[in-house]
Each structure stands twice: as C-alpha cells, then as structure tokens.
Amino acid sequence: MRKFVGERAKRLIANNTIASVVKLNHHHTPCSPNYYSNRSHLRRLPSSLYSPISSYSIMASTPPVTVESLNPKVLKCEYAVRGEIVTVAQKLQQDLQENPGSHPFEEILYCNIGNPQHLGQKPITFFREVLALCDHPVLLDKNETMGLFSADSIKRASSILDQIPGRATGAYSHSQGIKGLRDTIAAGIEARDGFPADPNDIFLTDGASPGVHMMMQLLIRSENDGILCPIPQYPLYSASIALHGGTLVRYYLDEATGWGLEVSELKKQLEAAKEKGITVRALVAINPGNPTGQVLAEENQRQIVDFCKEEGLVLLADEVYQENIYAPDKKFHSFKKICRAMGYGEKDIPLVSFQSVSKGYHGECGKRGGYMEVTGFSSEVRQQFYKVASVNLCSNITGQILASLVMSPPKVGDESYDAYMSERDGILESLARRAKLRRCELQQSRGAMYLFPNIRLPDKAIKAAEDAKKAADAYYALRLLDATGVVVVPGSGFGQVPGSWHFRCTILPQEDKIPAIVSRLTDFHKQFMDEFHITYKAARYILWKL
Ligand SMILES: Cc1ncc(COP(=O)(O)O)c(C=O)c1O
Secondary structure, three states: HHHHHHHHHHHHHHHHHHHHHHHOOOOOOOOOHHHOOOHHHHHHHOOOHHHHOOHHHHHOOOOOOOOOOOOOHHHHHOOHOOHHHHHHHHHHHHHHHOOOOOOOOOOOOOOOOOOOHHHHHOOOHHHHHHHHHHHOOOHHOHHHHHHOHHHHHHHHHHHHHHOHHOOOOOOOOOOOOHHHHHHHHHHHHHHHOOOOOOHHHHEEEEEEEHHHHHHHHOOOOOOOOOEEEEEEEHHHHHHHHHHHHOOEEEEEOOOHHHHHHHHHHHHHHHHHHOOOOOOEEEEEEEOOOOEEEEEEEEHHHHHHHHHHHHOOOOOEEEEEEEEEOOOOOOOOOOOHHHHHOOOOOOOOOOEEEEEEEEOOOOOOOOOEEEEEEEEOHHHHHHHHHHHHHHHHOOOOOOHHHHHHHHOOOOOOOOOOHHHHHHHHHHHHHHHHHHHOOOOOOOOOOOOOOOOOOEEEOHHHHHHHHHOOOOOHHHHHHHHHHHHHHHEEEEEEHHHOOOOOOOOEEEEEEEHHHHHHHHHHHHHHHHHHHHHHOOOOOHHHHOOOOO
8 A cells, every 4th residue: 555655656746747847948049948858758748738828828818927027126136056057957867867878977966056965965963863852752751762862862852852842843932043042052152252142142043044134134225225245155145135125235356366355345345336325234244155165364354344343334244154164274263253352342343143054064954944143233123133033933943953953062071972073074074175176276165165166268159158148157057067967056146257257066076976077077178168169278277186
C-alpha cells in the first residue's frame, strides 16, 4: 500500500513539473529558457495544458490582474541570484534526467547561490540534535535517547524548552523572539565583542532578509529617501529598496584595491544625491562583502562610523559572513564593537547589525533564522519597530533556536565540543582551500563565499549580446551554462562600473568537483574568446588556478 501511494505521488509530481515547464516556455531566442525546451514533453501532456486558448480566456475577457496592473514597485524590483539563468539551469537539469547525454555535460553545477547544504555541506551534528529534541520533546523521556544523543544536546534542548512558553515549538512566540534565546544571543554578542549587549535590542528574524526588508520599510517614506549601498552589492538591497519605493544611492567599491571602500567616494555620492533632492537615510556596509569577498580593515570601519555620525545616517551593518574569513591577515570586527571602542555609546549612533544562520560554517539556509541587533534609537522609534515585527507575529521557532545555537555553540568540556570543533574547522578549512581558487593576476576571495572575476569581453561579443537583448555578462553566463552546465550569476545583477563585466561564482561545490569546474571554465573561456577572435594571450586573464 505504501509503495502504491509513493508511486502515485511520483507520477503526480512528474506531471506537475512538466506542466510548470510548459508555462515557462514563451520565447525562442537562443538565450531564453525556451531555446532549451524539449518539445517532446508537449506530446505527453493533456491537450488542455498546451492549448493556445487558456482556460482563463474562456472564462473572462478582462483579467482582473495583469502584469501592467501590478504594483509598479514589484515590477521595478530585480533579483538576479534566482533570475533567468536559474530557470534555464533547471530546465537543463530536467533534460538531463529525462534524456541522459542530451547536453555536453552530465550534471548542472550550481555556483550561483550561497546555499552550502544544497551542494553537499553537512549540518553541524550538535545543532541538529538540539533541534530534533526540541521539536519532539517526547524523546527526552526515552531511555534510548541517552545512547543516541550527546549529553549536552539533551541538556541544551531541555533548557531551551524551559524557556519556551508552553514548551512547544509549534506555538507563536514574543514578536521579537523567545526571551531566553535572546538572552543567549546577547551573551554571545558580548563574548564576541567584549562590550555589553541587551536582549531587548535583539529582534529574531526568518534569516537576515526579512530584517533588511523591515528596516527599508521603516526608513523609506518616498522615492526622495535614499539608501547608500555598495556597488557591487547583494541584490537583496536594491530589490528591497525598489519594493519599498526608495532610491538606491550607489557608492562604488574600488576593484583596483581589492574592492576597497573609500570614504571620499561615500562623500561624493552623498553630495550628488543631496543635489538631486534626495535625503539619504542610511548606509549599508556588507562585511565581509558579497559578491566581492573583501574584509574591511578596522581603520576603514572607524572612518565609516564617523561618516555616518557626521551625516546623521543609520548604519546598516550586514555581518552575515562574519565566520567566513580565509585570509590569515584579516579579522572580523563587528560595527557594534568598533562603535563602542571609539567611545560611541548607545545614544550616539543608530546601528542595525544583521546576522544569519544561513552562512558561516553552519549554512542552515533553509531553516530561516537570524537576528538584528538594533541600537541607538529612541524608545518611541523602538515601539514602532516592535509594532512592525508584531504584524508578522513572530519568526519561526526552529530558526530562533538555531540563531541561539550559532551564537552559543558547545564549550570546552561539553561532550559535543570535540566533534563540533572538528566539524566546524573541517568546513571552514575546506572553504579556505576553495577560496584560493582564483584567476591568474587577480586576488582570491578573502571572505564570504564568492569569487567575482572581471571578464574582459571583446567588442564583437558585446555586440552579439546586444543582438540577443542581453547584458554582455548575462550573455556570457548563459553561453557558459549551455556549454558546461556551470551556473554563475552575471555581474550586472549586482551592479558594476559601467563598461566592466563580471560574474559571481560561489566557492561552495564540494572540493572533488572543483577541478572539473576549473577546467570547464577555462576551456569555455578560451572557446568563447576564439569565437569572437581574441587571441589566447588576451584570454589568459581567465585561466583558473587552485
Ligand atoms: C550579504 C547577504 N546578506 C543577507 C543575505 C540573506 O540571507 P538570509 O536571509 O538567508 O539570512 C545574504 C544571502 O546570501 C547575503 O549574501
């Protein structure tokens, strides 16, 4: 019976997947999803699913919602990390499953998104043990549990359950998050920074992204309000500013100095925005950087803090990659610590710091956990923060628990400590080896999870991209995918100095996959340059090395 139900479910899933692929296939240009479509799918579908007359057009002549009648802010918003390239990759993957050998590669290598467990990274055992016990507390009363779970995971799960009203992970919590977990997180921040942290300043969130959205919602009143963002930037920022109707005020990171952040550039862009009548309300600093992987120097951070103080800006500090630093001479310093060490107290500077369970060595992206630490706002403003948080009721409890575990992992003497350290160090050391992947004549990734190489595209390739109505690096990335199965994100999705072209490639595929990626990238680049008549000498810029 179970087998029968399982097979029926598989058939239903297969049919639905095909139906959704058919919906995606609208265009026929070489760089569009439809270019890769396998028309044989259509023959296997009921005719109603591919009839040119949609069931909707039979029912009504004027659809109540069209793309044109949607909120224009939604139409303006773009999010490249999951854009067209991923749709095409998913289609290719389906082709490979249904027709092995239908493409010149055997598998799709997803290097487009910082999603470590999708690419084989294993979760930290201690974290998962605690989550399992919290979610199924009956296990705590069973004799076998002592043999299956570590003593400290049992102890931690029991104490977390004691902090949850009703001892139930299925219940809503306080809108800022469970108080006991916020106590743990505040203690973790204090231990990291050496300065006090207040649990009432912590807002637990479903990953860092909702926290960023919340801040944009609170700060942006109209398109006359601007947010200073690094370029290149992680497109959560451009997308959330667009969704909330504000103006993105770009400041460019300097590629020539390893993506340095110059305060003179901040001043220049702020003045230019003011001249256009824009009130700049906040500055976003992503440290370590995505997509650029740079780690800010302490002195540079102090300059940024002073700049925000002088200009009356909220400092939005995205610190989700705080554990991901690979250069021995670089160290993470939280902006909160920098502010306090400079003598700025709670009232001096409005600062919001974002942390996430998705990154670091834990990579628990799908559990959706994170927090923001909010300091330097009046109690009236804080009440408005709380009101907005309470509209969502609360963030998910699994994510809340994970955020507390990330900020308070096993300590020396705990039963799990050795296993935890070896899992953590194993992941970080492997990431550091993969971060050494680099192009000749270009720096390797110092932090975060990405490489962001500059690709010097010949004029003829740029013209071919224009003809295909694509940005030149999007054209390059689609051709790369088609030829090699490697998925990267075009630099145009992150912003870049006009006329320069890049792509972002994660360092997350497991180490045994890296040699294949290196040779596929190198071979493709040579062929691409040959096609557009550039000599091998020019192409050497993208010979990859480990
Ligand atoms: C710089 C940066 N900030 C925030 C996020 C959002 O992560 P999450 O919402 O999963 O915590 C990401 C995700 O890649 C990121 O790279």
